[in-house]
Amino acid sequence: MQTAFDFIRGVVTLDEQTYRDFLASENVMKRGFLIFLACFFIATFPVFGQTLIRNYQGFTAEDALAIKDQYQSMLQMFPISGAEGMSPEDMMGDFNAGINIGVEISNLPTPLPRPIMAFLQAVGTWISAAIGNIGTWLGYGVIVLLFAKLAGGRGILNLFFGLTALVAVPNLLQIFSFLPFLGPVLIFVAFLWGAAVYIRAVQISQEFSGGKAVVISLLPLLIVLLITACTASAAIGSLASLISQAQ
């Protein structure tokens, strides 16, 4: 237990020796992957609890009322004109019918009893939330590794992925994501802390300087942002020209 605590402390404080010891250990990627899974399963545990309660209760009349209130206040703020011949009352009536569909379907009987159904679906949602991060870890990692190799990095494939899997450790903070106000702040802190761990992992696995590691780690993100910005500005430009032509 003490060893695990020391390891976590070494990772989050970006202690160089902790990263080097981990890199020198056996089966780095296997260990990294198991740490990655363990951290995200712990971090996303509130998802399990929330989904279990929600699925067990089903879509209740209170939920329906809350959605109706939101819709009504939205209609007051932004009046939407419906199809020809539709009054606001008709629109509200249609909306209510839509809500009733949700309430009734959510309360339809299932072959397995509701508590078992709620439990199994909550486990499935929890697993999806936890392992959904594997795609980002590997997908982003492939691009970073490619840039790192082109920049003269010396990291080996499985060692690189094993070390960068430690990005999951600061994400343990996500376990408090359900807290109002503090939850989103902690998620943001976990993201920034995770980025720092990732850069450290890239630096040590590729034997880069700190500056080079920062550039290589953030390059894919910058490229994505640049492409998004170019696409968005091109879309806005063509939309503006269309509007001016129409006028």
Place this chain on the structure above:
Amino acid sequence: MQTISESFGILWEALFLQPQPYAAIRDRKNPAGKGFVILIILALTVALVSYIGTLLTWATSPDLNAIQETVLKHLQTMSWWEMMSAQPQAQVVWLQIWDSVWQVMRLLIPSPTSGLMGFILTPLNLLITWIVFGLVAHVMAKIFGGKGQLNQTLGTTALAAAPQLLTLFTVFPLVSLAGIGVWTMLARYMAIRVTHNLSWGRALWVTLLSMLVIFLLLVVMFGVGAAVFSSMLSAAISGGFFDANSF
């Protein structure tokens, strides 16, 4: 039993992109044969687990007929339904489309009988993907100066299916997986690199070009298939096989 546990042991090691399991298969007497056995064991396990997942998804979902009835019942209370009732022809057409949509959904929604198809489709899919990728990658590797034999390429690329182990999570309902494609690409890279003793850059090119060639082949096949189908359909219509007025 020993073959099964040995196969899973090799796949588990191959998942973490270590060269040793790939090298061990490459150096066997009949690498392709061993790869085939490993792949079949993996495919049947994945199919079995997916089938259990399908059963649980079915058992935790309401009956589709009940959902259809519920939705229709509430749609008929909406204002647009009243407007449509003024035109009986439009209502008939609408109900025909409505029934066809639910017929399609019945085919797509998991059920105990439709899930059985997985026992045929999963092994078939894995085997075809393995053979096609193995053959294309071998040709590409030879072009890039690879030294391995076809038997060895097929043996090691069978291990590249190791990320399919992640599908074991789908034993629970509602689990969505991410990253299997990227992980498979990395495992294929490792297989080619170990088999053909190529540099990282060449192994990367072989992996990416092989996947690109297969993608282009699929595009051409679908294109030819669509062209043949549309020409047969137009010939059937123009030849009076169907009553053109019914379209």
